[in-house]
Amino acid sequence: QVCLNSELWHACAGPLVSLPPVGSRVVYFPQGHSEQVAASTNKEIDSLPSYPSLPPQLVCQLHNVTMHADVETDEVYAQMTLQPLSLLEQKDPYLPAELGMPSKQPTNYFCKTLTASDTSTHGGFSVPRRAAEKVFPPLDFAQQPPAQELIAKDLHGNEWKFRHIFRGQPKRHLLTTGWSVFVSAKRLVAGDSVLFIWNDNNQLLLGIRRANRPQTVMPSSVLSSDSMHIGLLAAAAHAAATNSRFTIFYNPRASPSEFVIPLAKYVKAVYHTRVSVGMRFRMLFETEESSVRRYMGTITGISDIDPVHWPNSHWRSVKVGWDESTAGQRQPRVSLWEIEPLTTFPMYPTSFPFRLKRPWPTGLPSLHGIPYEFEQK
Amino acid sequence: QVCLNSELWHACAGPLVSLPPVGSRVVYFPQGHSEQVAASTNKEIDSLPSYPSLPPQLVCQLHNVTMHADVETDEVYAQMTLQPLSLLEQKDPYLPAELGMPSKQPTNYFCKTLTASDTSTHGGFSVPRRAAEKVFPPLDFAQQPPAQELIAKDLHGNEWKFRHIFRGQPKRHLLTTGWSVFVSAKRLVAGDSVLFIWNDNNQLLLGIRRANRPQTVMPSSVLSSDSMHIGLLAAAAHAAATNSRFTIFYNPRASPSEFVIPLAKYVKAVYHTRVSVGMRFRMLFETEESSVRRYMGTITGISDIDPVHWPNSHWRSVKVGWDESTAGQRQPRVSLWEIEPLTTFPMYPTSFPFRLKRPWPTGLPSLHGIPYEFEQK
DNA sequence: TTGTCTCCCAGTGGGAGACAA
DNA sequence: TTGTCTCCCACTGGGAGACAA
Secondary structure (H helix, E strand, O other): OEEEOOHHHHHHHOOOOOOOOOOOEEEEHHHHHHHHHHHHHHHOOOOOOOOOOOOOOOEEEEEEEEEEEEOOOOOEEEEEEEEEOOOHHOOOOOHHHHHOOOOOOOOOEEEOOHHHHHHOOOOOOEOOOHHHHOOOOOOOOOOOOOOOEEEEEEEOOOOEEEEEEEEEEEEEEEEOOHHHHHHHOOOOOOEEEEEEEEEEOOOOOEEOOOOOOOOOOOOOOOOEEEEEEEHHHHHHHHHHHHHHOEEEEOOOOOOOOEEEEEHHHHHHHHHHOOOOOEEEEEEEOOOOOEEEEEEEEEEEEEEOOOOOOOOOOOOOOOEEEEOOOOOOOOOOEOHHHHHEEEOOOOHHHHHOOOOOOOOOOOOHHHOOOOOOOOOOO | EEEEHHHHHHHHHHOOOOOOOOOOOOEEEEEHHHHHHHHHHHHOOOOOOOOOOOOOOOOEEEEEEEEOOOOOOOEEEEEEEEEEEEEEHHOOOHHHHHHHHOOOOOOOOEEEEHHHHHHOOOOEOOOHHHHHHHOOOOOOOOOOEEEEEEEEEOOOOOOOEEEEEEOOOOOOEOOOOOOOHHHHOOOOEEEEEEEEEEOOOEEEEEEOOOOOOHHHHHOOOOOOHHHHHHHHHHHHHHHHHHHOOOEEEEOOOOOOOOOEEEEHHHHHHHHOOOOOOOEEEEEEEEEOOOOEEEEEEEEEEEEOOOOOOOOOOOOOOOOEOOOOOOOOOOOOOOOHEEEEEEEOOOOOOOOOOOOOOOOOOOOHHHHHOOOHHHHHO
């Protein structure tokens, strides 16, 4: 089920999620993929076979990205077709598209977390005043009370009709007829969020974001979670060995971290940024209201998260402590490309030079011709 | 979610499904497992890597079998832990338990396919007269009208209360209060079946069997179907290479055929039964009313279903034609252990001799010391 | 014997303003 | 400004027998 509307997909995915452009080069992390599967199947990984032939990261070309929404839950996910690249291809100069990072959050939208009243069987949905005025078409205030019919398209292209009325004492915007049908069809409960977008084609789009209900995730009865983990590793290993394409699903709201990273972002973070224990950093997080804020922390260590299976991996290689102890939320380990160190020693001008293809003496670390002595192992 | 009630599980699984006993030796077919995943993900297999190290069948010890029911759909499935056996262990004599084939269908039960009236919002469930008299506790006909409260446990152990009443002109058995709650909670529609069992502990059990709605099967957004297929193969190959345990799910109503077969049944069908093109055979199928009937057919060929990936596999090696052309239902290819050839040349007495362990010159084909010239390659 | 219909009326729940946080 | 309550009454749908396949 392909989701046709990119704006709506990105709005549901959240402000921090951006999909690398088709054709660009990315770095794929089997460990991160594995974390997503573990989160989705709600099952820890027991003992898995090692795949010594599979490196902890794979530089790939991203051949295809399609945006989808789960038919049952409307959960957004992306399907990506990746092809591991030869060392030579990894060292090709960047295309312009690989450096720009488009963030496609729509501007004319609002997101509201549903209250108990919004989801109760008595009555409809209370629309925040600014939201209604900004996102919905203007009401005809000559009518008494002012009202109109709204038609909104969900992620699957299905249309939902709502009566939008401005009434009550004091006056407020409400969605009445049609609202409860939507709530029960999507099985929304208080705490879930809905998201209305008014797009450039004067269409109203309607997405949902469910509250985190980690217990709801059901173990698949199709394949054991062990086989799923092995499958992901074997599929990547096979693709790496044969330089053939493989397909992955990225579920931005289930996955603890993105595991397909633009090559440029990875290289900049790993080879062009110096970090050390004790260094202060900032990191972006999504707020409840679907905007972003920065949290501060201190680097407390740099080491392999899994020295046995994945030695010398940069995945979550940075141990951190967070300033605000409200945590438990924020992971104790992050990857270099997720953080902004507060004191950096820029080793190159911030605007990357476009370089001509030429042979390099060795693999990825020399991607930009950085002298070895400046690189971190 | 473990299903506690074995009778109910078997009743829901159907009369043809029998799980091999724990501790027994079984033959596992990756191809059959693959078919189940294909059926569950509703996706054909594209191109998969070959696993030359993985034979088309694996003789395993069945260490554990647990019966489950999907939390969302109540679909029954079994989890099995298998361990590939060494050649020597494969040749051990049979344990008594490996020869008996227990079929655990309960006797005191009924299964009814729901009508439009049964699932409509107006009124309850019409209980077939014989079914009510056989399975439900007797009503007190002194009351007018006779009525009682029934409490039935579903696959998850949840209890459902129903008012059972005998009324109307002409008189009939009905379930009223409580029925519609059950229908909407389980999201039953006309065409689905319900199944009531009165067990030996005087408990009423309640299972459901959904009508085949193959389009409903959603593609998982957790892992690509390719990775799932690779995962199943890689997990089996890894287990075979290291003689370690692996876990599979068997979904009797989703899977086209059983893919974990008792070793004795496999050996008897493959090495002790002679089949040839033109031979007539019978095969068991489940009827709409959850009983069994035999269909007749003729063997039209014997060949590998997939000579590239699985040469010399016995999985669906028999091409057949069916007498009743109502088919499209019945597969054009079956495996030897699924059919009863009508003219057999018994090569051994029907009761298997228990043999002592002793060394054999070669692998599985000599399992029972059958001279080579009698064996089919 | 049992599937569907219609009738009856109790209770659910949409839709309104009141009210208070 | 907006979350919750209560009130009102239309309509849904449980539960009964009628009726026909």
